[in-house]
Amino acid sequence: MDNPLLGPAGTAAVYGPQKGASANDVRELDGALAGFVRRLEAAGVPESAGLADAPGAGAAGGLGYAGMLLGGRVCSGADYFLTLLGADELLARSDFVVTGEGSLDEQSLSGKLPVALARRARRLGVTVHALAGRCTLPADRTAAHFRSVQALTDLTDRDCASDSALSAHLLPQCGRTLADRWIARGGTESDR
Structure with missing residues (x-):
């Protein structure tokens, strides 16, 4: 999947409702993920914000993002x-x-x-x-x-x-x- 981590096409917005998340849950999940990205930026993790926007960062509930942070590359599962x-x-x-x-x-x-x-x-x-x-x-x-x-x-x-x-x-x-x-x-x- 080529979703970014955050926003209207992000993992919470796209996959949350499939798993039973309400509109309020989606907002909270997306906000928590955005907070996580901000904390990584504040801690000096290079490219944490840019990787959150990368296609595939939102795959598998955000595991794509985690993999990219660890130096992995995105490919079609x-x-x-x-x-x-x-x-x-x-x-x-x-x-x-x-x-x-x-x-x-x-x-x-x-x-x-x-x-x-x-x-x-x-x-x-x-x-x-x-x-x-x-x-x-x-x-x-x-x-x-x-x-x-x-x-x-x-x-x-x-x-x-x-x-x-x-x-x-x-x-x-x-x-x-x-x-x-x-x-x-x-x-x-x-x-x-």
Whole structure:
């Protein structure tokens, strides 16, 4: 993820609400992080303020920032682990890929694993289908990465995020739809 540490695109603002932080919590968290950066500056830590603005400083709740303070460099965690796991070799032997995400949203487009995987698959001519707990992106934003997107929230009015039994019940339905629509019939463009 390429978020800075602080501000409206920072770690507290972007990831706090995902973890249940209220608007007030986000302000407090961002203020505490800003105070930490000021203390580092006052203690003479070189580039502490500049590193807080660097892309990736807000990754993993601010661990990107900590790593940079220790001399580390930022790289895509998704790409790192895809390479480590030999994804390109696996993709080269694949007809299609099914990937998943709890919430397919703007953050997904900023480097989360499903999009990183889809980019690699596209380079190798492999189609990718996505299953998500919810999808807040319009079809024109997902089409560049995924041949199809199915969201559990499209199948029920109940809250899938807090009901793992409901999610477990709905996933086979997604699998059947995927098999019927895209695999069994070949998933032609007219099926979109």
